[in-house]
Amino acid sequence: MxxxxxxxxxxxxxxxxxxxxxxxxxxxxxxxxxxxxxxxxxxxxxxxxxxxxxxxxxxxxxxxxxxxxxxxxxxxxxxxxxxxxxxxxxxxxxxxxxxxxxxxxxxxxxxxxxxxxxxxxxxxxxxxxxxxxxxxxxxxxxxxxxxxxxxxxxxTPNPAGADGLPALGESAAADLLSYRIPDFRDRAGFAGTHTVVIGSGHSAVTAVLALARMARRDPSTTVTWALRRATAGNTFGGGDADELPARGALGKTAKEYVDAGLVSLVTGFRVERVTRAGESAVLVAEDGRALAADRVVVLTGxxxxxxxxxxxxxxxxxxxxxxxxxxxxxxxxxxxxxxxxxxxxxxxxxxxxxxxxxxxxxxxxxxxxxxxxxxxxxxxxxxxxxxxxxxxxxxxxxxxxxxxxxxxxxxxxxGSSLGGACCAPPAALxxxxxxxxxx
The missing domain is CATH 3.50.50.60 (FAD/NAD(P)-binding domain)
Incomplete structure (x- = not known):
């Protein structure tokens, strides 16, 4: 049977x-x-x-x-x-x-x-x-x-909170946070605003690249890339050594945008609290640093x-x-x-x-x-x-x-001699x- x-x-x-x-x-x-x-x-x-x-x-x-x-x-x-x-x-x-x-x-x-x-x-x-x-x-x-x-x-995406649990106030500010790669073909809600992207994988890189392109066309659009690690390490990937060329190109382009000042890179930023400030969110790190953002894109796995x-x-x-x-x-x-x-x-x-x-x-x-x-x-x-x-x-x-x-x-x-995991959740490539x- x-x-x-x-x-x-x-x-x-x-x-x-x-x-x-x-x-x-x-x-x-x-x-x-x-x-x-x-x-x-x-x-x-x-x-x-x-x-x-x-x-x-x-x-x-x-x-x-x-x-x-x-x-x-x-x-x-x-x-x-x-x-x-x-x-x-x-x-x-x-x-x-x-x-x-x-x-x-x-x-x-x-x-x-x-x-x-x-x-x-x-x-x-x-x-x-x-x-x-x-x-x-x-x-x-x-x-x-x-x-x-x-x-x-x-x-079941991971939260913004650095300890694996939702940060204090994260649920209450849920309408200001996205846990998926937004569809940036619809620029409304991102153009002319400040967006913070949290995460270090290819999904985060994809979001950062899309926002950086907006910032290149419109200086009133700003983007901050927040990493939990103390250094960028191999966040930018394997580059020319990657046998998946499109994947390697993601990291290379992201580094170019960071070096050009289109993206502000913040390291060692481990979110402890999310508070509302009108229609904006304020991310407070465990060390007391704060980032204010109109939108927050959480791509932490x-x-x-x-x-x-x-x-x-x-x-x-x-x-x-x-x-x-x-x-x-x-x-x-x-x-x-x-x-x-x-x-x-x-x-x-x-x-x-x-x-x-x-x-x-x-x-x-x-x-x-x-x-x-x-x-x-x-x-x-x-x-x-x-x-x-x-x-x-x-x-x-x-x-x-x-x-x-x-x-x-x-x-x-x-230091700069860190390894790096190759992939993370969804990305533009x-x-x-x-x-x-x-x-």
Whole structure:
């Protein structure tokens, strides 16, 4: 009976859709549950951002094989925006998967049939139960032989507060803060104002570049870039050494704008409090420094939502909240994207058999995820679920080097010999991964 049950995939983003394509190719029943109103709903929220991965790095092999039967042809060159990624690839893939995808289906809990997390007896023999709150109608429950959580981290951005918690007053000033890369094609609200960008990843770099271009055209537009670290270190990336040229160009251009005075760079600024001053916000650092801003763009990374997995037995790294067997390989204090090894089913396995975290969620709070990494994960996981151990163990991934492979360095160091993590959430030139900028 259990083998007749579907594999439930949580999330219809790039990795969730790819997982479904692999399951279909292996003739395994699958249901994809997507909380949004459309497939790739999270990607749609940063659709204006251009990725810094080229098309061949953004398409899963099994998905391409499924789509080729419809006459679809894969783009071979260029750097798409999120909107183009959806229109050209993700939406056709979702259409090919058809009614296997359920939209407006938010997962509220995953457990074992008749077993809470305390019960050992017969646990592994019981199917999973997946509780779903639909956009309309009453909550329902599905049974599944396996669960692949590809829900990502987009819905849970990190706060401005430097201690990982919202700064004092941050929630009350929420209307003055944005936790996504704004669509700067609409200049209203930014032109002629002072914006503070908090964060050091490619998402932050993308926002800084867009604002700096506004400032170059209109001197009344000003931008401050606030870093928590004591030095800029390798914030500007690997430059010409980056094997993803578009990603390397981001950092080089940002440095040029800072050097030209179009962007004020502030280091060691760790937000403790946010206060309102009329229609402006005042950011107060732990050391007492203050920055007044008309707008604040907070791009400090993302974290996984583990709340609906509370009844499952998970083994996660205490620092990154990622599967323990991959944590050492993805720790941004040690690795950049290019120095991270491929991860497969054996690395992602949990004490709860047949449950897997994949995609950006498998990286927990590490910002070094790439789309290619996720495609390799789901290929291996689906092979394992199909009983193809040889394919599950095989590594079919080669990642480009970032040119920055020394880790993040010492947080309070003041020298220039720091390493740097290669990616972070969404950017204007993204790479596909956890967010536009790191894709």
């Amino acid at each position: 259990e083998n007749a049950l579907p594999v439930v995939v949580i999330g219809a983003g790039p990795q969730g859709l790819a997982a479904a394509a692999h399951l279909v190719e292996r003739r395994m029943p699958v249901i994809v549950l997507e909380a949004g109103a459309s497939p790739a709903a999270a990607v749609a929220e940063w659709g204006h951002v251009r990725l810094f991965s080229e098309w061949p790095e953004l398409i899963d092999a099994a998905a391409a094989r499924l789509l080729s039967a419809t006459g679809w042809q894969a783009p071979t060159a260029g750097y798409p925006t999120g909107e183009q990624w959806i229109e050209t690839y993700l939406a056709p893939l979702a259409a090919a998967l058809g009614d296997r995808i359920r939209l407006g289906a938010r997962v509220t809990g995953v457990s074992r049939l008749g077993r809470d997390r305390l019960v050992d007896a017969g646990r592994g023999d019981q199917p999973f139960t997946v509780h779903v709150a639909p956009a309309e109608g009453e909550e329902y429950r599905l049974q599944a032989r396996a669960v692949i959580d590809a829900s990502g981290t987009w819905a 993302f974290r996984p939502d583990l709340s609906f997995l509370s009844e499952l037995r998970l083994e996660l790294d205490p620092t990154l909240q990622a599967p323990v067997r991959i944590a050492a390989e993805i720790d941004p204090n040690v690795h950049s994207c290019g120095s991270v090894a491929a991860t497969g089913a054996a690395d992602l396995a949990q004490p709860e058999p047949d449950f897997y975290l994949v995609g950006s969620k498998s990286y927990g709070r590490a910002p070094t995820f790439l789309a290619l990494t996720g495609y390799e994960q789901v290929r291996s996981v689906v092979a394992e679920l199909a009983g193809d151990r040889e394919a599950a163990r095989r590594v079919e991934l080669s990642l480009p080097d970032t040119g920055v492979c020394g880790g993040a360095g010492l947080f309070d160091a003041a 993204l790479q596909v991964g956890r967010s536009p900028a790191s894709v």
